[in-house]
Amino acid sequence: NAGVMQNPRHLVRRRGQEARLRCSPMKGHSHVYWYRQLPEEGLKFMVYLQKENIIDESGMPKERFSAEFPKEGPSILRIQQVVRGDSAAYFCASSSPDRGRYEQYFGPGTRLTVT
């Protein structure tokens, strides 16, 4: 299966701990996006990355959140000192716009619960 992979699927953290969410894009895709879906809401853009570069982080909270997409390995969304309001589903998507296709393909998501 060459789809977008995310792990873990479910993550439980206590307030103040760190959460690390991983995303491997579809084969051949070099653009990665992270979105967050709060309960009963639509998906909200967080950050857009290419290998070793953050292209657009306009949707990222200013503190505690960071993202990377290293030359080797998956993209990581890191949330430090989690709070209850961080509880949400986090989705990663990838695309290949250099091939003229702008559709983004999503992974199954990581459901973060902060207790």
Add this chain to the structure above:
Amino acid sequence: DQQVKQNSPSLSVQEGRISILNCDYTNSMFDYFLWYKKYPAEGPTFLISISSIKDKNEDGRFTVFLNKSAKHLSLHIVPSQPGDSAVYFCAAIGGAGTASKLTFGTGTRLQVTL
């Protein structure tokens, strides 16, 4: 500021009939539009897209119509099937030709009844 709006939170349609899901947008910079389908506890699945240079795109049972002057698009599903029951999200990209973030609507829950 909700730039992409789906004003119907839910829709119920009988199997075999047409489902019409609507979406309005306010940002005139949007020039590429997509529809996604989402089941509970899964990621959104891409259905169909349309560029602003077109007014219609068809793929099997799914057709998307775009009315640029009204800033309105719709997704038609015909015939509707029980497996189509899901939440449908409209999304938009500004500046096609450049990779960019998706701006999503809040979704419409479609239920296809027997």
